[in-house]
Amino acid sequence: GAGVSQSPSNKVTEKGKDVELRCDPISGHTALYWYRQRLGQGLEFLIYFQGNSAPDKSGLPSDRFSAERTGESVSTLTIQRTQQEDSAVYLCASSFMAASSYEQYFGPGTRLTVT
């Protein structure tokens, strides 16, 4: 398919371990966003990438969270020393910057459970 893909779909990890989540945006989409959705809540913005520009990291909740993206390709979100409050669904979205539309296309998410 041509949609945003994320892996893994589910991840269970022990408290204190590091995890890495992956996002494959739609080909040609220059903008990429990471969001977090806690159970029963709306989505919280984490980070935004646009081409080779400096990312907007204003939503990252702590220095345990980091993300990388090379050019307009895959992005990885890394959570170090995971805590139970990190349990959530992590959603990635990409968009094509055009004058008429900035619609964000969302992936299916990675459900992270920290035990």
Add this chain to the structure above:
Amino acid sequence: AQKVTQAQTEISVVEKEDVTLDCVYETRDTTYYLFWYKQPPSGELVFLIRRNSFDEQNEISGRYSWNFQKSTSSFNFTITASQVVDSAVYFCALSEARGFGNEKLTFGTGTRLTIIP
């Protein structure tokens, strides 16, 4: 700071009834965008609409309609003749025009809509 409030946590209606989902927002910007997304049980977010703050015209798309009122900072969503397939969580969201395409979204907490057959 931006904020989106969806006061209705859960709504249940009988199939074929009309239903309105409320959304109230706060922002200091004069230029901003409002969105509605649908999240069906499968979990994947589905884009429904994006509205520019300068465009207050109501919009209709099939059974869906949106009422944007700047005076009350509201962007309500109405489903006419509801169907079981409309059952989902609906999110209202807001973004500020930050330049160079950064439209990070501020979401409300969502309204869970259940259509009873």
